[in-house]
Amino acid sequence: xxxxxxxxxxxxxxxxxxxxxxxxxxxxxxxxxxxxxxxxxxxxxxxxxxxxxxxxxxxxxxxxxxxxxxxxxxxxxxxxxxxxxxxxxxxxxxxxxxxxxxxxxxxxxxxxxxxxxxxxxxxxxxxxxxxxxxxxxxxxxxxxxxxxxxxxxxxxxxxxxxxxxxxxxxxxxxxxxxxxxxxxxxxxxxxxxxxxxxxx
Amino acid sequence: xxxxxxxxxxxxxxxxxxxxxxxxxxxxxxxxxxxxxxxxxxxxxxxxxxxxxxxxxxxxxxxxxxxxxxxxxxxxxxxxxxxxxxxxxxxxxxxxxxxxxxxxxxxxxxxxxxxxxxxxxxxxxxxxxxxxxxxxxxxxxxxxxxxxxxxxxxxxxxxxxxxxxxxxxxxxxxxxxxxxxxxxxxxxxxxxxxxxxxxxxxxxxxxxxxxxxxxxxxxxxxxxxxxxxxxxxxxxxxxxxxxxxxxxxxxxxxxxxxxxxxxxxxxxxxxxxxxxxxxxx
Numbered sequence: 001x002x003x004x005x006x007x008x009x010x011x012x013x014x015x016x017x018x019x020x021x022x023x024x025x026x027x028x029x030x031x032x033x034x035x036x037x038x039x040x041x042x043x044x045x046x047x048x049x050x051x052x053x054x055x056x057x058x059x060x061x062x063x064x065x066x067x068x069x070x071x072x073x074x075x076x077x078x079x080x081x082x083x084x085x086x087x088x089x090x091x092x093x094x095x096x097x098x099x100x101x102x103x104x105x106x107x108x109x110x111x112x113x114x115x116x117x118x119x120x121x122x123x124x125x126x127x128x129x130x131x132x133x134x135x136x137x138x139x140x141x142x143x144x145x146x147x148x149x150x151x152x153x154x155x156x157x158x159x160x161x162x163x164x165x166x167x168x169x170x171x172x173x174x175x176x177x178x179x180x181x182x183x184x185x186x187x188x189x190x191x192x193x194x195x196x197x198x199x200x
Numbered sequence: 201x202x203x204x205x206x207x208x209x210x211x212x213x214x215x216x217x218x219x220x221x222x223x224x225x226x227x228x229x230x231x232x233x234x235x236x237x238x239x240x241x242x243x244x245x246x247x248x249x250x251x252x253x254x255x256x257x258x259x260x261x262x263x264x265x266x267x268x269x270x271x272x273x274x275x276x277x278x279x280x281x282x283x284x285x286x287x288x289x290x291x292x293x294x295x296x297x298x299x300x301x302x303x304x305x306x307x308x309x310x311x312x313x314x315x316x317x318x319x320x321x322x323x324x325x326x327x328x329x330x331x332x333x334x335x336x337x338x339x340x341x342x343x344x345x346x347x348x349x350x351x352x353x354x355x356x357x358x359x360x361x362x363x364x365x366x367x368x369x370x371x372x373x374x375x376x377x378x379x380x381x382x383x384x385x386x387x388x389x390x391x392x393x394x395x396x397x398x399x400x401x402x403x404x405x406x407x408x409x410x411x412x413x414x415x416x417x418x419x420x421x422x423x424x425x426x427x428x429x430x431x432x433x434x435x436x437x438x439x440x441x442x443x444x445x446x447x448x449x450x451x452x453x454x455x456x457x458x459x460x461x462x463x464x465x466x467x468x469x470x471x472x473x474x475x476x477x478x479x480x481x
Contacts, residue, residue: 024239026239026242066263067263067264068263068301069260069263069265069301071299080260080263080299081260081261081262081265081301083263083264085264085344086344086383109381109382109384109440110380110382110383110441111380111381111382129440131243131246131247131440132384132440133261133262133342133384133471133472134246134247134250134262135254135260135261135263135264136250136253136257136259136260136261136262137249137250137253138250139259140253155302155312156302157301157303171239171442181443182381182441184443185380185381185436185437185438185441185442186380188436188443189377189435189437190377192434192435192436193373193374193377193435196373196431196434197359197360197361197370197373197374
């Protein structure tokens with residue numbers, strides 16, 4: 001955790017940008033991000049729609065594990081609260097989604113498995129940790145709803161929303177070299193746990 | 201009962217858009233205690249800033265506005281059915297007006313009811329009260345933290361946890377370690393110790409409704425609560441699991457008599473935004 005200055009990144013992400021990011025860095029994201037939670041992941045990995053049949057291009061994209069609160073007024077969508085959801089639920093689908101669609105960034109919370117870390121290393125992708133529960137703060141970083149896919153099928157909390165963001169804050173906690181803050185914290189807390197339950 | 205319905209709608213709004221004062225103060229203290237520029241301090245700073253924005257705009261502080269859970273203590277002259285109807289109506293109205301995220305899904309059709317009502321949704325628990333006021337406690341419980349709850353049967357061979365308070369202590373440490381940062385720490389940890397599974401679950405959930413300053417009445421239990429808070433925070437998981445000194449804000453333990461043959465420990469977790477409040481009617 002050395003570099004403290006925030007790095008500004010812009011979507012779509014190039015492989016070069018992604019491979020230069022390291023765990024512990026704070027990033028501020030500008031551009032368009034796409035929400036994707038349980039149902040969209042099941043759909044992308046199960047139905048495997050062809051990229052040409054999709055309204056959004058996920059190559060170089062950042063996907064956001066988020067089920068937002070969205071209000072509709074006069075035909076316009078407004079994001080009321082939009083913090084990250086627990087990424088663990090998506091991890092069985094994510095290696096496929098990353099490699100098949102060329103996703104370069106995942107925003108979520110809680111980190112993901114070693115299998116996902118491996119896919120990130122191979123394809124060039126990073127995990128960006130946002131602050132869970134900060135739904136109101138993060139909604140303020142979302143400037144516009146640019147589009148939505150699968151709204152009829154999955155409803156507002158589960159649809160894929162294209163959101164224009166400015167200076168959306170997150171931490172790199174898994175990078176393309178295989179480093180993971182989650183794995184690190186788990187390791188040190190395990191040592192401490194064993195101490196607490198064995199030694200008295 | 202139009203006025204009760206509106207009172208319930210209002211308490212739901214307040215609970216969704218603001219934090220209880222004790223929780224906000226504890227988060228502020230945790231923020232002050234973390235080193236400058238650390239990710240955990242930044243995480244806590246975003247939580248506090250988020251809380252201000254939500255309150256100012258009167259909008260939900262988290263997109264997961266949770267499962268609404270009501271604990272109603274009802275005076276003799278009021279019927280449970282009337283209170284239940286007012287609560288359900290209040291939830292419907294609040295879903296539209298706050299707004300809340302519709303979270304109630306039929307498990308057969310997978311259809312979302314759209315208004316946060318359905319079978320056993322919202323959850324409502326009744327008690328008869330000897331007082332002449334109606335008291336309703338509300339918890340908006342996010343799914344991330346509900347998914348993080350764990351259940352133990354003692355003895356537990358893996359943890360070498362026996363049927364005593366030290367065994368209970370090992371379960372609670374294991375539960376928090378196992379969740380790591382996935383349920384948005386710093387947590388409030390609720391524990392129920394009992395002889396049936398239902399009693400243990402009910403007690404651990406109820407423990408999350410206690411204020412942080414409110415210790416267990418029994419000195420053996422309150423001592424265990426204090427010790428566990430220090431031990432959990434020494435695990436180093438930290439705010440949002442990014443590493444740090446504050447993994448929990450409080451540990452609250454409730455206990456019951458147990459059957460000679462059974463010893464259950466249930467651990468309920470609340471995320472940092474332990475949204476709870478009380479309506480006195």
